[in-house]
Amino acid sequence: MIFSSKAEYGVRLMIELGRQQPEHPTSLKAIADAEGLPLAYLEQVVARLRRAGLVMSARGAHGGYWLSRPAEEISMDEVVQALEGAIAPMECFVHDHTERVLCSHMPDAGRGCATKLLWTRVQGGIIRSLQNTTLAELVAFSERSEIQPLPAEAIGAAAPAS
Amino acid sequence: MIFSSKAEYGVRLMIELGRQQPEHPTSLKAIADAEGLPLAYLEQVVARLRRAGLVMSARGAHGGYWLSRPAEEISMDEVVQALEGAIAPMECFVHDHTERVLCSHMPDAGRGCATKLLWTRVQGGIIRSLQNTTLAELVAFSERSEIQPLPAEAIGAAAPAS
DNA sequence: TTCTAAACCGACCGCCCTGGTAGGATTTAC
DNA sequence: GTAAATCCTACCAGGGCGGTCGGTTTAGAA
Numbered sequence: 344m345i346f347s348s349k350a351e352y353g354v355r356l357m358i359e360l361g362r363q364q365p366e367h368p369t370s371l372k373a374i375a376d377a378e379g380l381p382l383a384y385l386e387q388v389v390a391r392l393r394r395a396g397l398v399m400s401a402r403g404a405h406g407g408y409w410l411s412r413p414a415e416e417i418s419m420d421e422v423v424q425a426l427e428g429a430i431a432p433m434e435c436f437v438h439d440h441t442e443r444v445l446c447s448h449m450p451d452a453g454r455g456c457a458t459k460l461l462w463t464r465v466q467g468g469i470i471r472s473l474q475n476t477t478l479a480e481l482v483a484f485s486e487r488s489e490i491q492p493l494p495a496e497a498i499g500a501a502a503p504a505s
Numbered sequence: 506m507i508f509s510s511k512a513e514y515g516v517r518l519m520i521e522l523g524r525q526q527p528e529h530p531t532s533l534k535a536i537a538d539a540e541g542l543p544l545a546y547l548e549q550v551v552a553r554l555r556r557a558g559l560v561m562s563a564r565g566a567h568g569g570y571w572l573s574r575p576a577e578e579i580s581m582d583e584v585v586q587a588l589e590g591a592i593a594p595m596e597c598f599v600h601d602h603t604e605r606v607l608c609s610h611m612p613d614a615g616r617g618c619a620t621k622l623l624w625t626r627v628q629g630g631i632i633r634s635l636q637n638t639t640l641a642e643l644v645a646f647s648e649r650s651e652i653q654p655l656p657a658e659a660i661g662a663a664a665p666a667s
Numbered sequence: 668t669t670c671t672a673a674a675c676c677g678a679c680c681g682c683c684c685t686g687g688t689a690g691g692a693t694t695t696a697c
Numbered sequence: 698g699t700a701a702a703t704c705c706t707a708c709c710a711g712g713g714c715g716g717t718c719g720g721t722t723t724a725g726a727a
Binding site: 430432433467 | 643
């Protein structure tokens with residue numbers, strides 16, 4: 344349970360928007376119905392995406408949301424970051440934005456913090472796998488897998504563990 | 506805040522044990538004092554490491570804990586997994602252990618779940634960065650950085666993002 | 668043989684965050 | 698002017714997390 348459901352819902356929302364032709368706004372209600380998600384909660388989720396400039400919106404009747412850029416140019420790094428805030432494997436990463444790798448738990452000691460070395464690597468692993476995936480890829484995957492149950496080798500690109 | 510503090514405390518505990526010569530048991534109290542961590546809570550943390558077979562223990566006076574294997578042979582993958590449970594970027598990963606990539610949120614639909622493709626890649630990124638780090642590395646890092654404030658290039662090995 | 672230091676065990680508990688709801692205000696097409 | 702939609706803020710219940718407490722058992726030492 345590393346990421347919250349905001350990330351799950353938000354990514355699904357982005358995929359759904361990626362499947363529509365742009366400039367034709369899609370209402371939240373349509374997405375909520377299609378994905379079986381609570382509308383009122385989706386409002387909060389999409390607000391983060393809007394504030395991050397990933398989607399645009401039109402108010403009033405027949406209003407809705409659409410991607411502000413083509414899906415090929417949207418890396419999932421941006422999406423997840425907008426939804427979850429900074430990608431941090433450990434609490435001390437959220438503050439302490441110096442590039443010096445010091446453990447925030449003992450800031451006075453001047454000792455390098457060995458755990459932070461580990462978490463920095465993990466953070467790198469997460470961010471890289473997110474950066475290497477575009478929204479367009481996920482959209483294509485969702486459309487492909489509607490026809491056939493599953494390609495199953497399509498997971499690659501980041502070489503699954505073990 | 507992806508990992509809980511159990512991971513932080515447990516990793517620090519393992520590093521501390523790695524700095525001692527083996528077969529000489531170290532008491533939890535010594536570690537708690539050295540790291541400034543609550544002893545009673547550390548007990549719960551170390552219990553997980555013991556159940557996972559990563560540390561061994563001796564009861565009674567002058568008892569304590571030690572690594573069950575040399576630090577070079579302990580990958581941080583095992584350590585974090587013992588402390589945190591399965592490494593799962595999303596809730597649906599915890600159950601649903603089939604190798605088929607189906608979205609557990611709509612198990613009947615038979616559609617491949619595009620979000621799961623993303624989370625699988627993220628999971629791979631995390632696990633790989635953990636597997637590529639040994640406890641011995643962290644021990645060496647912690648001993649080196651006791652002398653000098655920081656090497657700062659030593660973070661590499663998993664090529665930090667951007 | 669009693670004292671003491673340690674590992675072990677299980678129950679408990681407050682706080683905060685997550686996921687979600689409620690109710691409204693505002694905008695716009697028809 | 699009415700309906701459909703975005704937008705905004707406050708609120709709330711539940712659960713997990715970090716932590717405490719009290720006690721039992723084991724084993725070395727005086």
